[in-house]
Structures are given as C-alpha cells and as structure tokens.
Amino acid sequence: MTNSAFKGLEVASSLMLAYNSLAQAHKRSKESAKVNAKMAKLDVDPFANYRNCLGLVLLNASIIEGSLRSILSSSLVEEINRSVNEAKINGRTGPNKAEIMLNRFHNDVEMQGGWEQLKGQYKLYYDISLDAIMGEALKEPINVLFTLRNILAHGTAIVQPKSDMDETMKDMYPYNWQKKLQQTRVYLERTFGNKDIFKNLAEYEMPIHFMDKTKELFVVMKKEINPLPERSQRTFEMVEEFQFGFVNH
8 A cells, every 4th residue: 555655554454364374273273182182082172272262353353443444544545635636726725624624534543443433433434334234143243253352452361250240249340341241241152052251262163253254244345335445455355255274365
C-alpha cells in the first residue's frame, strides 16, 4: 500500500500468513500427540492444545478487525482525495470543515481499536449495522471471539467460579468473571459440549470453528461492500481459500 505521501503494510494479510503457520503446527501437534500417547500408553492431554488454540484466537480476531478497518479506511482516503482534487480544480487552497472532519474521523478509524468501536464507525459512515447484517447466528460467535480476544490480549488469568454465584455475591472477585464470560461460556458449552470453559478452549476444533465463522462473515461483507477496496482484496481471498492445517498460498 503506497501513495506519494506514505508507505504502508496491510497487516491483516501478514497476520493471515502467521495464522496459516500456526494452524499447520496445530494440526501436526494433534497427530504427534496421538502417536506419543499411544507409544507411552497414556491418554492425550487435551490441554496441550492451548499452545496453539489461544494464539489462533488472537490472530483470528485481529484479522477480522484489521480487514474491516482497512475497508473503512480505504473508503475514507478515497473520499478525502476526491474532495482535495475537487478543491484544486475550484482554486481552493485549504481544507473546508467537511474535509477537516473527514480527516479526524480517518485518524480515529486508524488509531483507535476495538470491535465495538469499529461497529459504531461502520454505522456512522456507511449506515451499516454489522450486528444486523450478520444476523443472530453469526453475531454471537463473532462477539464471543472478540470477548476472548480482549481477555487473552491482556495475558492475565481466566476465572470460572466452581458453581454459579447469585447477586448477593456480586462484590466477590469470581462474580465479575462469571458476568463477563456469561455469553462466552454458554456459547462454548453449546458448541463443544463441555460445562468447563477451560476444556472448551482446549478443544482441537475450537479455532477451526471460529475461522469457519470468519469465512461466513467475509461473505456477508463482500455483499455489503462491493467492490472491495483493492488493498483489502488479498486478505479476503486468503480467508476465502483457506484450508485449516494445510499449506495455503
């Protein structure tokens, strides 16, 4: 990504390459764990999957946010450039208020991260509700993915109370975790069948599930933003063609 004023790297595409490498390692680790456990006559340790699962979740969420943010940023740059060119033709030498506001908004899009904030920015600029176009069946897993990303990105512990806590315990430390993880815990239990959130996070299929949902989201986005900006097209192609655990180009 280049123009006369700056050079840039489309990070989402690079993260997809990193995701591809980790997905291959995830597949290999499952196969080798089975062989090693059989030779040692031991059960496969399900929590060994953490070495790849959690990193894949972090990368996946970043690929989504980066790709969608890139689309919005490209639209803003195009509009700003069009306005500047019109100003030159009309002999205007400085930005008007609309151009100043556009540039400020563009800075916010590029510099201020967060899934919820990005959804608000899409609504403001495109008048598109990402929640609405995803629908309930897709909105839930994508929101769960970003809840996990926000927790994992801090690198601290994940806490699940051993039993449900009621409102009388709301001032206790585990209660806050119960509230924060409620939707995530319910979704993961429904999807993978374990009541223990830690077992669900260690499921081999967990990152594959969220990548499948990412592919669905990208199909929806291509219908809404058509054509895609040139700088976003490569990442979308990589996601659409991606086969988990295999060599992808």
